[in-house]
Amino acid sequence: MDHRLASPQQAGSKLSVNAAALIGRETDAQALTALLSDPAVSLVTVTGPGGVGKTSLASHVARTLTPAFRDGVCMVLLAPLRPDTPAETEVARALGLRDSTSRDVLPRVLSRLERAHLLLLLDNAEHLPQTGPFVSALLDVVENVRVLVTSRTPLGLSREQEFALGALPVPRLGGTFQEVQTAASVQLFQRRAKAVKRDFEVRLDNAQAVAEICARLDGLPLAIELAAARVRVLPPAMMLGHLHSTLELLTGGPGDRPERQRSLRATLEWSEQLLEPEQRRLLWTLGVFAQGASLASISAVAGLPAHVALEQLETLARHGLIRVMTGPDGDGRFDLLEIIREFALERLVQQGDGDSIHQRHARHFLSFAVKADADLWGARQHEVLSALEREHGNLRAALTWALQHDQNLALDLAAALGNFWSVHGHFAEGRQWLERALDGEGSAESRARALCAAGEMARMQGDHEQAERLLSASLTLARDHADVGGMAAALNLLGVLAHNAARPDEARAFLNEALPLWEVERRDLGRTSPLFNLGRLSLYWGEPHDAVEPLSRALAFWRTSGNTHGVAYALYSLGRALLDIGDTGQAQHLLRESLDLRRAIGDERGIIASQTALGLSAVMGGEFREALPLLSDALTRSVRLGHRRNIAESLEDYAAYAARAGSAAQAVRWCAAARNLRAMIGAPAAPLDERQVAVTLSRARQSLGGAAYEREMRAGTLLDLDAAIQDALSLRVPAAPGVQSGPSTFRLSPRELEVLRLLAEGRSNREVAQKLTLSEKTVARHVENVFNKLGVHSRASAVAIAIREGLV
Numbered sequence: 001m002d003h004r005l006a007s008p009q010q011a012g013s014k015l016s017v018n019a020a021a022l023i024g025r026e027t028d029a030q031a032l033t034a035l036l037s038d039p040a041v042s043l044v045t046v047t048g049p050g051g052v053g054k055t056s057l058a059s060h061v062a063r064t065l066t067p068a069f070r071d072g073v074c075m076v077l078l079a080p081l082r083p084d085t086p087a088e089t090e091v092a093r094a095l096g097l098r099d100s101t102s103r104d105v106l107p108r109v110l111s112r113l114e115r116a117h118l119l120l121l122l123d124n125a126e127h128l129p130q131t132g133p134f135v136s137a138l139l140d141v142v143e144n145v146r147v148l149v150t151s152r153t154p155l156g157l158s159r160e161q162e163f164a165l166g167a168l169p170v171p172r173l174g175g176t177f178q179e180v181q182t183a184a185s186v187q188l189f190q191r192r193a194k195a196v197k198r199d200f201e202v203r204l205d206n207a208q209a210v211a212e213i214c215a216r217l218d219g220l221p222l223a224i225e226l227a228a229a230r231v232r233v234l235p236p237a238m239m240l241g242h243l244h245s246t247l248e249l250l251t252g253g254p255g256d257r258p259e260r261q262r263s264l265r266a267t268l269e270w271s272e273q274l275l276e277p278e279q280r281r282l283l284w285t286l287g288v289f290a291q292g293a294s295l296a297s298i299s300a301v302a303g304l305p306a307h308v309a310l311e312q313l314e315t316l317a318r319h320g321l322i323r324v325m326t327g328p329d330g331d332g333r334f335d336l337l338e339i340i341r342e343f344a345l346e347r348l349v350q351q352g353d354g355d356s357i358h359q360r361h362a363r364h365f366l367s368f369a370v371k372a373d374a375d376l377w378g379a380r381q382h383e384v385l386s387a388l389e390r391e392h393g394n395l396r397a398a399l400t401w402a403l404q405h406d407q408n409l410a411l412d413l414a415a416a417l418g419n420f421w422s423v424h425g426h427f428a429e430g431r432q433w434l435e436r437a438l439d440g441e442g443s444a445e446s447r448a449r450a451l452c453a454a455g456e457m458a459r460m461q462g463d464h465e466q467a468e469r470l471l472s473a474s475l476t477l478a479r480d481h482a483d484v485g486g487m488a489a490a491l492n493l494l495g496v497l498a499h500n501a502a503r504p505d506e507a508r509a510f511l512n513e514a515l516p517l518w519e520v521e522r523r524d525l526g527r528t529s530p531l532f533n534l535g536r537l538s539l540y541w542g543e544p545h546d547a548v549e550p551l552s553r554a555l556a557f558w559r560t561s562g563n564t565h566g567v568a569y570a571l572y573s574l575g576r577a578l579l580d581i582g583d584t585g586q587a588q589h590l591l592r593e594s595l596d597l598r599r600a601i602g603d604e605r606g607i608i609a610s611q612t613a614l615g616l617s618a619v620m621g622g623e624f625r626e627a628l629p630l631l632s633d634a635l636t637r638s639v640r641l642g643h644r645r646n647i648a649e650s651l652e653d654y655a656a657y658a659a660r661a662g663s664a665a666q667a668v669r670w671c672a673a674a675r676n677l678r679a680m681i682g683a684p685a686a687p688l689d690e691r692q693v694a695v696t697l698s699r700a701r702q703s704l705g706g707a708a709y710e711r712e713m714r715a716g717t718l719l720d721l722d723a724a725i726q727d728a729l730s731l732r733v734p735a736a737p738g739v740q741s742g743p744s745t746f747r748l749s750p751r752e753l754e755v756l757r758l759l760a761e762g763r764s765n766r767e768v769a770q771k772l773t774l775s776e777k778t779v780a781r782h783v784e785n786v787f788n789k790l791g792v793h794s795r796a797s798a799v800a801i802a803i804r805e806g807l808v
């Protein structure tokens with residue numbers, strides 16, 4: 001299996017956040033590097049007070065160690081997480097794992113890292129009690145993963161090596177000018193001061209004051225940075241005066257604060273005193289944002305016009321209180337260091353403004369989410385989804401607050417985020433929020449939508465029972481409130497659920513009920529609609545010809561609404577219908593278009609499906625060289641996603657390939673392995689897939705003979721899934737392609753083969769129609785296609801070929 005990490009460069013880019021060179025940490029960096037290079041050490045925790053430089057040192061060391069790990073470094077920022085969030089969910093995200101199928105994130109993270117060779121950096125773990133158990137479970141299974149944690153307190157694991165980081169050295173009181181100049185804390189002060197005042201230098205006349213400032217601040221880097229930022233307006237000697245008075249105040253305060261924290265608080269309070277009242281207010285307000293905020297969000301929550309907010313933010317940045325980053329859209333994004341955020345929030349609460357600002361924050365992100373949801377399926381989809389992802393921290397913060405203070409808002413917000421969570425595979429997390437919001441109060445419409453979203457995610461996770469319960473509850477609620485849109489949405493998904501569970505009649509009943517309701521307002525339901533689903537039902541469980549019309553109408557609807565996901569899905573399904581009908585050329589055309597669209601929007605499941613179908617169509621066209629890379633890419637991606645139904649389908653396609661390319665024994669084994677897998681996960685093959693498998697198996701039986709066929713079947717049933725996958729992935733294009741593909745029946749579609757087989761049994765068109773529950777007209781069309789493809793003009797000749805080629 002492929003154990004490479006999804007995106008090592010993602011970790012690299014995060015590491016560059018702290019690009020500024022460290023001052024005075026050479027010895028610490030060396031010692032930490034040595035610890036991490038010691039094979040006996042698997043876990044190191046850098047501890048120390050807030051602002052001492054743990055994150056800076058750890059990311060510096062991680063950066064220099066990157067080449068030493070085959071899979072590089074993965075940095076996970078834990079600070080923005082709620083205390084009850086399991087660390088592994090964020091690790092999964094950093095590894096690029098979306099919880100697409102399994103509700104259990106931990107085993108997936110463990111299996112991804114099991115054979116990885118990397119350095120995992122967990123930053124700011126102090127507030128997450130679950131980190132210890134997670135790291136412990138991780139270290140039990142990995143061989144080549146080192147874990148580096150930063151935390152104000154150790155995790156408390158027996159395997160943990162604590163690396164207590166002290167503050168920067170400060171000059172001796174009354175030391176020489178040279179001693180002052182070379183002390184690391186003074187150098188840090190000088191560098192930051194120079195950044196705000198170009199001509200600043202530590203000179204004879206200010207050296208003592210600077211030295212004393214650094215000493216009073218205990219050499220704590222963050223405190224020194226904040227003080228140095230004031231140099232523009234205050235010379236060091238005056239600064240020292242202010243600092244003294246603040247520190248004295250603090251010393252009189254609660255005695256339980258450790259010395260270092262006191263100096264940091266002193267600096268923070270002092271920095272804030274020097275701000276104008278509105279700037280101070282803005283600083284406190286920023287404490288409610290998580291993972292930064294855009295100018296638009298800040299001005300909305302602070303209730304300031306954008307240009308005023310910007311001006312004040314610039315001042316705060318000059319004072320070293322906030323960081324300015326450039327977002328992916330080129331706009332500025334503003335963020336606070338963790339310790340300053342805690343301070344700001346504390347202030348907000350002290351001022352009695354906490355609730356009103358939190359409420360504005362939550363309302364702002366509710367309207368953001370509602371608007372994003374309305375645009376989610378339109379032409380701006382990609383942009384909207386990235387914006388939602390970028391604001392996920394703020395959305396979580398808003399939900400957390402709302403669940404405690406405004407349950408109506410919480411439910412509205414969770415309902416508005418349902419589609420986002422579902423499209424981006426945040427199933428486990430999304431369901432959790434929805435469940436918590438559903439426990440509280442809220443409007444009937446939001447409740448129905450939230451139930452629907454939770455049901456859809458449960459379905460996608462394969463939790464069918466729960467899905468049915470949630471969707472039925474949504475339907476009942478929508479019915480009680482005459483919410484037509486809500487009813488259509490719930491019935492539609494109940495239809496999909498019944499389709500997945502191999503209950504086509506039930507599915508049709510739901511969809512037929514949903515269709516007229518949906519037609520009333522034709523709300524875009526995303527990748528699905530009753531019209532589309534009725535088409536798919538015919539495709540998988542009925543007659544592909546009947547699928548073409550509804551699928552084409554669904555395609556047209558999505559083309560006008562600009563829903564790329566929908567367009568790609570409809571093109572794919574039409575392609576599959578044409579493939580089944582036997583129009584391989586046109587099918588390939590549509591499938592390629594769907595693949596291009598899906599690649600453009602990064603729809604991983606969609607890419608797999610389109611590639612699989614294209615691979616299959618190439619197999620059916622005898623184009624082995626084209627087929628193999630498509631099949632192997634689809635299988636590799638399915639394995640990486642851990643999507644077992646896709647894996648089963650991929651194996652069946654490989655079998656179709658093998659049966660035609662001279663590897664009949666393997667074909668039989670893979671079909672058996674896929675059948676096993678399907679039984680295990682409760683995803684039986686629909687007739688569409690079954691037709692294909694039947695063709696594969698009958699070809700294989702013909703070339704192997706009955707006894708060998710049975711033997712391979714038994715071998716396949718016992719075949720371990722991993723082995724089957726390895727076996728398939730090592731398949732090569734046959735030396736003389738097409739040698740084994742001689743039969744003229746080769747180009748017949750599975751449906752046509754079925755018809756031919758019945759003709760060979762001597763059945764009339766009417767009997768064939770009855771047997772296959774098709775119309776006589778459709779059967780006549782199939783018969784005509786069979787004649788054309790075999791180049792014959794009569795039933796007798798067609799049957800003769802079928803017998804000669806061992807099909808009957």
Ligand SMILES: Nc1ncnc2c1ncn2[C@@H]1O[C@H](COP(=O)(O)OP(=O)(O)OP(=O)(O)O)[C@@H](O)[C@H]1O
Nearest residue numbers: 022023049050051052053054055056221222338339
């Ligand atoms: N050795 C250093 N040289 C230059 N700048 C430093 C150094 N150490 C820390 N800093 C700066 O001090 C500030 C605080 O550092 P950092 O965020 O690494 O602290 P931390 O210990 O991780 O704090 P917290 O516990 O709040 O996460 C940052 O702005 C960082 O750039």
Ligand SMILES: [Mg+2]
Nearest residue numbers: 054055124150
């Ligand atoms: Mg930190």
